[in-house]
Amino acid sequence: MTSTDLRPTPTRTPPVTLASRLAALRGSAIRDLLTLTARDDVLSLAGGLPAADLMPRERIAAAADRALRSPAAVQYSETAGLAHLREVVAAHESGRTGRPVAPGEVVVTSGSQQALDLLARALLDPGDPVAVEDPVYVGALQVLQAAGAAVHPLPLDAEGMRVDLLAERLAAGFRPRLVHTVSSFHNPRGVTMSQERRRALAGLAERYGFLVVEDDPYGLLSFDGAPPRPLAAHGEHVVRLGSASKVLAPSLRVGWLVAPPVLAAAVERLKQSTDLCGSSLTQMITAELLADEPWFAAHVAGVRRENRGRAAALTAAVDAEFGSAVTRSTPTGGMFCWLEFADGTDTAALLPHALEHGVGYVPGNAFAVDGGTGLRSAARLCFATYPPDLLTEAVRRLARASRRRDS
């Protein structure tokens, strides 16, 4: 079978249009970016990969072994997630939000990405207006665009989403069906929405009848050990997305959403037709680790501490190598540092040179909602993947690439 041989043999029927349909499916920005991480000679700050060396492999192996003593660990599971894991997640989210979350409000998904995709499929018709932060989490943009939504960008500043601008647009008649935010330690920008803005956004959602989707994979990874109080603590029109990927391991493929039961049930029905159910094995492992609160707290504290050290190494190297040639964010949690070149350097144009020098990053434009050029001098650097010495070396390479290109 040749790769494109989907054309029919000559007959009276019209030629099949599969080839043209497929060509129209747009490529994936994230995917194109992740290919940068694959080269052995490149230190990639591009991927949003948590550090595999900080993940609790031995504990996961022990939990897998324990789980597999039960036949339930190999069988199909409930579509909304194993009952026990839903209870554990409900307790965990009760602790986070400060209100009692019931297991019936929880749907376990294949990472929080699936939660977002199912939500969009449940709630959006083509043309429905939605709002996202700009720069945006690319995975959210893809989901919303795939659902045919009309995506409106909202700028960010040091306190997160410009909720004041949203309020102005709402007053002028803008009626989004949902508003997506990475409220804490934003991807890619690194900022955390202030509590005042969270309160304001939750209030607007109730007043104007839209849903806020609070995408919160990084909240627990606060360097000072105090996770920001969730948006969901401020109002009832907030669907929370959580994930085990950044605090335990991505390969568990355990994320979740917390939503009113009627919406949770709708998402569950959609999940049924998309993949029947998640893995009972990885869900049993996740339940054991999340439910062991002393262990989990100590584990997350360790990841936090290590990430803080990595962020410090990265920012120190940026300061030493670039000085006033760049401005940078000061990470307070999460996984990303945001750089802006003062001289207007086109970071997309710089990237091939950087790769030649053995370092990768994501150019700012990749996170632009409208694909415009407003972020052309910015770059996202992930500090979570490597230990400090490699981060220092990666920044040195970036500086070398930048200087070489200037000269």
Added chain:
Amino acid sequence: MTSTDLRPTPTRTPPVTLASRLAALRGSAIRDLLTLTARDDVLSLAGGLPAADLMPRERIAAAADRALRSPAAVQYSETAGLAHLREVVAAHESGRTGRPVAPGEVVVTSGSQQALDLLARALLDPGDPVAVEDPVYVGALQVLQAAGAAVHPLPLDAEGMRVDLLAERLAAGFRPRLVHTVSSFHNPRGVTMSQERRRALAGLAERYGFLVVEDDPYGLLSFDGAPPRPLAAHGEHVVRLGSASKVLAPSLRVGWLVAPPVLAAAVERLKQSTDLCGSSLTQMITAELLADEPWFAAHVAGVRRENRGRAAALTAAVDAEFGSAVTRSTPTGGMFCWLEFADGTDTAALLPHALEHGVGYVPGNAFAVDGGTGLRSAARLCFATYPPDLLTEAVRRLARASRRRDS
């Protein structure tokens, strides 16, 4: 937060329509059926659950332990599946189809259900005509309906899909975009498409430019040890869906599709936005078990043998208890036996009585494409879930329920 409190507080904005949108999302037939299996006092022949006691839990535990010595087992993986697993699946599918399958033709999915969902999303616009078998695999019907396809039923007989009727409709101008078939050991009907019809269907697909989706989770579970030659062996317009669920364990959530690279790449891009990637842990486990060919062959032979014994126990009990009051299929593989009551018993009406007597099954009407009453006297019995003695007892209960209701 109350369960349905998604209405905005009174303002000048129009009331949000979330509640009405959610109410419109139809319930899931499979899900409703699976709730039957949850009661402890019921022997359920309703679920399509392979026997957990036949799944290789110890081997899976050992493979998990081995995989978790590598950091790759906890990290994100490639969207299309771990490269090694794609190679192993490509080799496996080369053996099945008798033609060289390249890893680039394989996308690993969260069960074959996700492969079907992604295919439908990649290929179908609302209103696009598709054809399915009637009775139909309900999971396929749900996916195609969710994609907005116009679903045309094709009846089955003892040799599988009535390809002759499809040919007539094609000659009359019917132009499906795809045709879905469970070619071997059909769910729910149990039949296997003859090689002659496979050849004819593959030829029609090439002539008229549609894709056949060969959904083949049961092919290896042929009682005589000779898996039917796949449809994909007969032509190039066939996308194959495979799964580890019935031959290893559903909790691995490893299925796959084999498609021309251009289509595989489109499915991969869609998978990226729906859940980023599958689990590297369960994919490493699956790769180890599938690649160990002598072990895998012996394991599958054992499952086959045991299933054959279970089918024999079920059919013997049906014959002993019902005699000529029912006609039944003679299973030759897979997991299902199909019953038809000679006296026109309404199996949906019988079901509550059967549950009272401690046995569950799926009424035939649940598999009707048009929701009509043509299958009202039929029932699907799964013989894979229980050992022989429990199957015998389940059939006794069914007979008792049937007699009690008659009297």
